[in-house]
Amino acid sequence: MKEHGRKVIATNRKARHNYTILETYEAGVALVGTEVKSLREGKASLVDAFATIDDGEVWLRGLHIPEYGHGTWTNHAPRRSRKLLLHRREIDKLTGKIKESSQTLVPLSMYFSDGKVKVELALAKGKQEYDKRRDLARRTAEREVTRELGRRVKGMRG
Secondary structure (H helix, E strand, C coil), X not given: CCCCCEEEEEECCCHHHHEXXXXXXEEEECCCXXXXXXXXXXXXXXXXXXXXXXXXXXXXXXXXCCCCCCCCCCCCCCCXXXXXXXXXXXXXXXXXXXXXXXXXXXXXXEEEECCEEEEXXXXXEECCHHXXXXXXXXXXXXXXXXXXXXXXXXXXXX
16 A cells, blocks of 8 residues: 655654754655665664765765664664765766855655655755854744743733
8 A cells, every 4th residue: 555645754843943954955865775764663763863975975974874673784884874865966966065055955855755755955054152142032932922922812811
């Protein structure tokens, strides 16, 4: 039976905290069989993952996919580099942007899309410490405003 829709395997929660996201791309991932089986069990970690462009190919490094429990000698290495599949024009565009400024490629999430493993890749710029504090303060203020509006609406009804 064919899968439909999008099933998230792993997300990189710190990426949006540590980086300003400029653009996002969807990339396929070249995997071996035991990696896919391990991912179907929902096991993966994007914590230390990042992407690099070497010789016109995009590689995902630092992604941890644990060995498949029922695998034999054919099991994969958990932290091996995995090739990302993008169109040539996207790779060329990314190469230009990374070379011209201090931008980096960060994986935001990994998911199954219609049975195929995909990675949401972001072109991002690192945040300074004061940017992180300002974003945290802004989110806290927005949360307080929403909470107060909710209280007022409930108070008017009751």
